[in-house]
Amino acid sequence: MSELSAQLHNGIAKGSFVVLGRAGMDLYADPIGVKAEFGENFRADLGGSSANICAGLCKLGMQAALVTSLSDDTVGRFIRNKLIQYGVDVEYIRTLAGEYRSSLAVYESVMEDFQVCIYRNNAVDFQVTPEDVADIDYGCFGALVTAGTVFAAEPSRSATFAAFDLAKKAGVPIIFDIDYRPYSWPSPDVAADVLTRAADASAMIVGNDEEFGFMAGAYERGLDAARGLAARGKLVIYKMGAEGAITMTGDQELRTGTYPATPLKPVGAGDSFMAATLAALANGASLADAVDQGAAAAAITVSHPGCAGAMPDRATLSQFIEIHQ
Template identity: 50%
Template sequence: MQRLWQRIKLNQFVVLGRVGMDLYADPPGTRIEQAQRYTSAIGGSAGNIAVALARQDVGAALLTCVSDDPIGRYCVAELTRYGVDTRYLRATAGEARNSLAVVETIASNCQSVLYRNGAADFCLCDTDVAAVDYSGVAALVVTGTALACEPSRHASFGAMAQARMAGALVVLDIDYRAYSWTSPAEAALICRQACAASDIIVGNDDEFGLLAGSHENGKAYAKSLTYHGALLSIYKRGAAGSITFTPDYSFETGIFSVTARKPMGAGDGFMGGLLAGLAQGHTLETSVRRGAATAALIVAGIGCAPASPDTAALDHFISQY
């Protein structure tokens, strides 16, 4: 754990993965099939994590590809507005497009339609990742969706190796999305390889169950990662909170109960709040709690990036809870 604390205080992160546009049926509570208008926001797991970090006063750069069109430029402009460093974004020409999600602000039975064929972020290549200087970076954060196909998969593993050679931590958000993979078996194999190359692994019970071969064995698998090199792994259980495993001890953390307006964005917020807390010198227990609080505020708000709290809002929420 000493290596974690020594490196994390650099307070600079590179997040690898997708960013896209979300269109929310407006006003909140409107069903997509009844909507007459929509509000826009950036989305995508890596984009949301980068925004969550930047909102909590942590340096965050996004490493990805965007489409060379107005949607790609929208994503870059929004990232910049939130304070995310876009120097490692490449606009890719041709038919590749940024993801587009059409979603609802509804807590239960929430509908979402995702358009992700020929995704621009899957165009990430070795040349893109080679351009990153990790000498002053605390950690590379990889979202598992980037591992789903080539050339992004090979580039992601290359980035992980490059980061570790420079002494940076490698953080993996398993982020399993079945629609991006050819099969669950392929996803399990590749994500297990990514876990072995990571220092911090975060996933939910279904994701660890996938990697373990059964839902019942997921918790034990998450714990076992700390026996084989991981500094910590966090096993998320939805409303039941999370269990954090380290090589020396483990602990449980509950959720912050809020009135949810939508089910999306909690995992991205959790990762952002967790890493920001660690970078700012909070204890591991407090940092996990800050991740849970960030997740709660995002599901209670409208949009994901727009609902991501700044440090003052997060501190106030925790103090008032």
Template identity: 35%
Template sequence: MMDGKVKKYDVLTVGRSSIDLYSQNIGAEFTAIKGFDAFVGGSPLNIATGCSRLGLRAALLTGVGDDKVGDFILNFLRQEKVETAFIPRITGARSSAVLLGIQPPDTFPLVFYRNNAADSQLTIDHVNAIDMGEVRLIELSGTALNIEPSRSAVFHAVERANGHGVTTLLDIDFRADQWSDIRSFGIMVRALLPSIKIAIGTEEELLAAMLEDASQVTIEHQQISAPTVSGDINKAIANVLSLGVEILVVKRGATGATVYDNKGNKEEVPGFPVVPLNILGAGDAFASGFIYGYLNGWDVYKSCRMGNASGAQVVLQPGCANFMPTLEESLKFIEKHGGF
């Protein structure tokens, strides 16, 4: 995947960032939570952190408020050696916040506080401040397409990235409550996919990308990140590939992932089954592990195994970005569980 030029950043992630308040009372109903631990989150932030811990040079394009929560997020990123030079402080906006419950094995309610969110105020000018010629891969989050001006910023970032030969990767990242009309999620994703080389998503996210009616989406226990979406998954996969994506990775949790390409190939990649404490952030960990492998020239199978290993380690922890594994931890985990 090397192009002969040493670039400043291996990966640039674009989209959300937040302070994440995780329940300290594992297993408790949300109404019975007594306290929260303060971590950081947002899919692009999680992925940038995961990439940095694996040894990649990661940068993040997001927005934070000119507030103490913004200070909290930026301080974490600097400690994690994630480049923060492209993160504007948005006057008059607030850094995002999320409250999360943890009720293993399958209930993880989320409450988002994103009114006037700073990370939704990214603009075309913020994108223009980045030299795309110094980036190897750009990762984008589907949630950043939900509102202007961040929607236009994402499309512009992809356009500029393709103009510089940068690998484009879309994490489909469906959050139903972030859209005034959830059908518009699919409209925006389908508009972007022809400019994307690699797409990653769960079956539910792929179905949401091809959504025809809002009644297809069901959210139980306020599990915003894990809705039930009805539809024909094989048709959804075929539709995504028909839009020009070269590689499509379908995340399937503990069972692993399935990789499809635009030549008609399909490959199953086994996962690392573990008993989860908290599934939130597993998909972001997968993306960071996959990106690490891909940028190091590994084949897609091995890259997905690395992603699966990252995800399996994070689900054992009570948070997301704060618990992303290092390269040494991941390689030991993979060796312990049968190797690549």
């Protein structure tokens, strides 16, 4: 397996990440196994892909600052408090008054007929502007991380591409989690075009087989599309669910498997995988070991209720890997 590009390697090694994207509030039925529609008790925690990645990074000893907007209401304040509780830097989070709302997800800890209902009416995280990202000192961070949802609407889309340009000028590599959510986009054609542009601009791209297939125009072309990106010098992690992942650099590929798990719900794995993989690379792990740690973190997260709260700290992750070695 060839090494990471020098810029990506040195950036991740700093262990300090600026993360763009949404933060939300999760409500999940308690106890385990109760469907949300029959729930009488619910637990609340931090949610949203980018916020989860930040929380996962901080729990593993990294530094992470989130760039987003929150609503000026009790949900927005709950989210901010939770971010601070997890150790996330909230300096670049703007609170907006009016009718914009932070997202709210309601789900349950069940696998059979799992349901999640996400309220994203007038989503406030789409209101991040180019002016907001211009205020960031990118030189303070080792890498910029974003999940694909930020590109689904304006002005967040333009703001994120502006942040890409500013990060590149500062010599900061870009790490892109495709995270395609069809309900957020005006059309599949727009999504495919914009997500492809984002991948082209990134040094590291992480996504599952369906997401790469979507960008390529057909599922069966997804792997070739991923290999094409890797051939251009990018680090690509092509996830295949229970079949593991293929990590690609240049013309070399590494196949890794998954850890045993008894999943309680199918959400949170991708965010935990990203956080743990980056944290492992920052701590000097090889690509193989880093992806292995990402897989272990994903298995832990799906085996516990919630998302951010279910992500492991360093001791939990090390113990899990040792037990399942």
